Amino acid sequence: MSLYYVQKLLYQINRDEYALARFNENFDSFLAEYRLTEEEILALRNADIGLLYVMGVNGQILMHFAAMSSFAWDAYLDAMREGIRKHGPVRAGLYATVWS
């Protein structure tokens, strides 16, 4: 689980057209620069919004990846809900925070 690097990758393609082009055109070599698990690589390759949400990707980062992956707003929300049904509750990050 390397949520930090999944979010960093998405942060970079959200704000940098060159990074986005590399993500789209040289997916394997671009992702090799990050410490990602096989599950994370697969979720990014398939634009699996539901799984990425369950992994803990912040919605403020995820919604832009969803939009560039052609998810309309309602489809984006539905994909996260389906992700919870399919994979269970959010595993890490802000939405899994247990306050002490």
Next chain:
Amino acid sequence: MSLVFAGVCSHGPGITGRADRADATVRDALYASFDRLRSALEASRPDVLIVVAAEHFANFFMDNMPAFCMGMSDTYVGPIEDPQWLGIPRVEIPGNAALSLQLIESVMTDIDLAYAQEWKFDHGIMVPLHFLTPEYTLPIIPVNINCQGPPLTPLTRCYDFGRALRRACEERAERIAIIGTGGISHWPATPDSGKINEQWDREFLNHFVNNRRDALVAYTDEEIYREAGQGGFEIRTFVAIAGATEHSRGEIWFYEPIPIFAVGATIAVMSIS
């Protein structure tokens, strides 16, 4: 002349990006209130507008997240998002690097403040500017408070930041306006998007317009997350404006939950005393 105007407003991307999906009567009332806010801002004849915002991982990430950051450039660009998605064309926005430098140097005597000479505005700044300076002629100085990733900027420090910013403004000859922009309760970009805790919002706004400092800084992150969602962390921008207008009171011009905008849309102003 120092501070000449202070207010707060919402910035949800749906306000412009999903405008066609809102109830037209409520949407138009919100837009009319934004027009009123723009008219009041213009009537104060500002030389510059400071926007205290809660940016959303557009410029700042967890590799180096400042508690507070102020822009220091003569030019900014935005929106960083897809303009079609946000419903706002990409433009250049004027800044004022020289004034930023002077404000930063002054604020830093009280508050540890980062600066940024490059800043791509996201919806947190672009939605307010779309309504408040639609021709993008008014120089902008952006401020970010970390409202997204814990550990979050403490509310007491946000109030103190507002005080320091006010003091820095008082030292300047320029006419300076300030707008805080953020949500109150909301769960943006999550499966709960559209959920709004109106009762919590109204209680918070009552504390805000009466500038009850002790009540404003008493909220815990746990309580905010539970009652107001992760979007509620953005009350930090309101708390900073309260600090900048300490001992003054304000007036709520608009509050209405608009689920498709994912926020209780809010516009309020504070008097300058």
